[in-house]
Amino acid sequence: MPAPPAERRSAIDLLDAALATPSRPAVPPKPVATPAAGPAAPVSIPPRLPAGPPAYVPGPRPMAAPAVPSGDGVPATAAMPTPPPASPPPIPDIPPLIPVGGDQGAPGVEPARHRRAGRVVAAAICLVLGLGLIGGAAAGSWIGSGSGDGDSRTGYTAARDLWHNVPVDTLFPPTISGNGAGPGGADRVWTRVGVAPDGGCAGALDPLLLKVLQPVGCVRLLRATYTDATSSAVTTVGLVFTEADATAMAALRTRFGDESLGDRTDLMPRPYPVKGTPAAGFGDKQRASWTVRVLTDAPVVVYSVTGFADARTVTDPQPADRAVADGATDAPVEAGLTHDAKGIADRVERTLRKTAATGTKKQR
Numbered sequence: 001m002p003a004p005p006a007e008r009r010s011a012i013d014l015l016d017a018a019l020a021t022p023s024r025p026a027v028p029p030k031p032v033a034t035p036a037a038g039p040a041a042p043v044s045i046p047p048r049l050p051a052g053p054p055a056y057v058p059g060p061r062p063m064a065a066p067a068v069p070s071g072d073g074v075p076a077t078a079a080m081p082t083p084p085p086a087s088p089p090p091i092p093d094i095p096p097l098i099p100v101g102g103d104q105g106a107p108g109v110e111p112a113r114h115r116r117a118g119r120v121v122a123a124a125i126c127l128v129l130g131l132g133l134i135g136g137a138a139a140g141s142w143i144g145s146g147s148g149d150g151d152s153r154t155g156y157t158a159a160r161d162l163w164h165n166v167p168v169d170t171l172f173p174p175t176i177s178g179n180g181a182g183p184g185g186a187d188r189v190w191t192r193v194g195v196a197p198d199g200g201c202a203g204a205l206d207p208l209l210l211k212v213l214q215p216v217g218c219v220r221l222l223r224a225t226y227t228d229a230t231s232s233a234v235t236t237v238g239l240v241f242t243e244a245d246a247t248a249m250a251a252l253r254t255r256f257g258d259e260s261l262g263d264r265t266d267l268m269p270r271p272y273p274v275k276g277t278p279a280a281g282f283g284d285k286q287r288a289s290w291t292v293r294v295l296t297d298a299p300v301v302v303y304s305v306t307g308f309a310d311a312r313t314v315t316d317p318q319p320a321d322r323a324v325a326d327g328a329t330d331a332p333v334e335a336g337l338t339h340d341a342k343g344i345a346d347r348v349e350r351t352l353r354k355t356a357a358t359g360t361k362k363q364r
Contacts, residue, residue, distance in 0.1 A: 159298035172224035181343030194274030217243030281311030
């Protein structure tokens with residue numbers, strides 16, 4: 001009689017036997033009924049997990065049991081309960097994004113409306129600041145140029161109008177004192193003997209001198225004639241009011257200095273003779289000394305010319321400023337004519353400057 005077949009155990013029984021430990025009581029084997037003859041029943045195999053990290057599933061993770069070979073050589077797996085893993089660390093709080101402009105918007109990317117509002121505000125600020133800077137610069141340029149030019153124009157206008165705004169006795173006083181103005185520092189006194197009617201320069205000035213003054217023009221010419229205390233010398237002083245500005249007057253003065261025009265005898269001013277006075281015979285041939293001064297702070301040319309009261313002819317006239325400075329000993333110098341020409345011109349010029357400055361202050 002053949003031997004009974006060996007007892008066949010299921011995969012679960014084999015797994016329980018493999019996992020049995022001393023701390024865990026052994027599970028008694030299940031009674032196995034003797035199967036009927038025929039083919040073996042198929043064994044259920046769990047599907048394989050895909051490669052890669054498993055997706056996170058809340059709760060305890062299942063752990064695959066070690067493979068246990070079954071009776072037919074096919075490995076089998078069984079789920080094994082494990083303790084739950086530690087909970088993940090908490091996520092730190094992130095402050096919401098604060099858009100430009102201080103609006104407490106939602107966290108994340110700044111909303112487009114806030115960006116547009118910020119750009120509009122920034123553009124407006126830049127526009128205001130830019131206009132302010134431009135306006136300030138323009139105002140500064142207007143104030144800077146206007147005040148200086150205004151003072152210059154006012155001063156020149158006031159001086160140019162003195163010929164009809166100021167009494168003749170102010171410009172040509174009846175008596176002029178020249179303390180220390182004579183030869184050797186002697187005092188001099190000059191008395192006015194006549195004033196010429198105001199008029200133009202043509203005919204009253206030498207043609208060559210008139211040509212030299214042509215670039216600055218001639219608005220009006222004022223003249224007066226004085227005599228010294230001894231009535232031995234006569235002097236005509238004149239004021240040529242020009243049409244020029246400060247630049248043109250400075251250019252003319254530079255030309256006089258560079259070309260020594262004030263020392264040329266062919267540019268001597270003409271005298272103004274006064275009938276019935278010691279200056280009655282004062283003509284071109286009696287001119288002994290002279291001076292011509294181009295002012296730069298007023299549109300005026302000041303000149304003076306001196307001669308002998310006895311109508312004598314002078315063959316060697318001397319420029320007053322140079323003769324006095326060099327200490328020349330010519331007859332006009334010895335007689336004090338050069339000092340008279342310089343002294344009267346100095347004081348009339350001084351009065352003109354003072355009067356022009358006073359008139360400018362009153363107009364401001």
